[in-house]
Amino acid sequence: MIKLHKWKLLLIAVATNFTILLTLALGEIKVWGEIDWFDIVGEGGVSLLAALWLVFTLNSRPAGNVTNLLCLGLGFIFVGTFQDLLDEVIALPEGSFLRGGLESTLMPIGLLVLTFGLYHWHKEQLCFVEQRRRREQDIREYRWQDQLTDLGDARFLNQQLDQLLRQCRAARQPLALILLDLDQFNATNRAFGHKEGDRLLRELSELLILNLRRCDLLCRYAGDRFAIVLPNTPELLANELAGQLTRAVSSFAYKTNSGETIYHSASVGVAADNPDANKTVTEIATARLLAAKDRKKMESAA
């Protein structure tokens, strides 16, 4: 990682060398007895820590604006504290700018740039957290996908239904749910095999999508049962849409691999959300679907 930042390191090395040469040119090396070793340890330690922070930062970060700011801030701090350290071994003439002046200029600039860099680093972290949250949500939703039809499964339906119910209620809009179940699908499975049944379910899911509006949500609720959530839709319109769907299903001519054509009818249960009812929209739609199935069975038995 540090290779990515060789130009920044080179710049800091040049600035450090320049400071050494300038200090040597303007001052004189102190004799052994003039050196305050206590100051050397203190100021050398600060300079060493600034250099370590710089290396750790560059070693763990990609190139970019935030890295540049952090590196610039730490670079100023390092050169400032290093010059202060040089002060301890090279005696500078009275009134020279290098005598404390460089350090007291570079330190605040370095801290300011570093603070700015840390602020942007914090913003960058928030952005990463948000991206991770979205990715995890996508994965979760992917796990709630029906592998046969690629539609959302029952868990996805329940989660989306909760969310849409909240939104529609807050906006005082109606919401309706259609449950659509194939009739005698078991017989198709038995007559033509599970693979044909699978392909029929896949093709039917595509047919249903083609007959829905962009705002509607189609999920595979269970085996041969589909659920359609219709936001901002009153019950009357939902009944009309359910009629269109059942007509589309019953006129769909499915061709088996052996060349036969199969037709299927479907039963539906439609319900509109009613916050005052003691049953959920799913429970009401299920009860109506089962009633429709019973009616059909009685009619065919008669």
Ligand SMILES: Nc1nc2c(ncn2[C@@H]2O[C@H](COP(=O)(O)OP(=O)(O)OP(=O)(O)O)[C@@H](O)[C@H]2O)c(=O)[nH]1
């Ligand atoms: N091919 C296939 N069949 C499935 C799948 N999931 C469920 N089934 C079958 O769907 C059938 C559903 O049976 P039932 O609930 O009795 O439905 P039905 O035969 O349509 O009967 P009614 O709904 O009462 O008309 C069962 O035979 C299940 O084995 C699947 O992923 N693929």
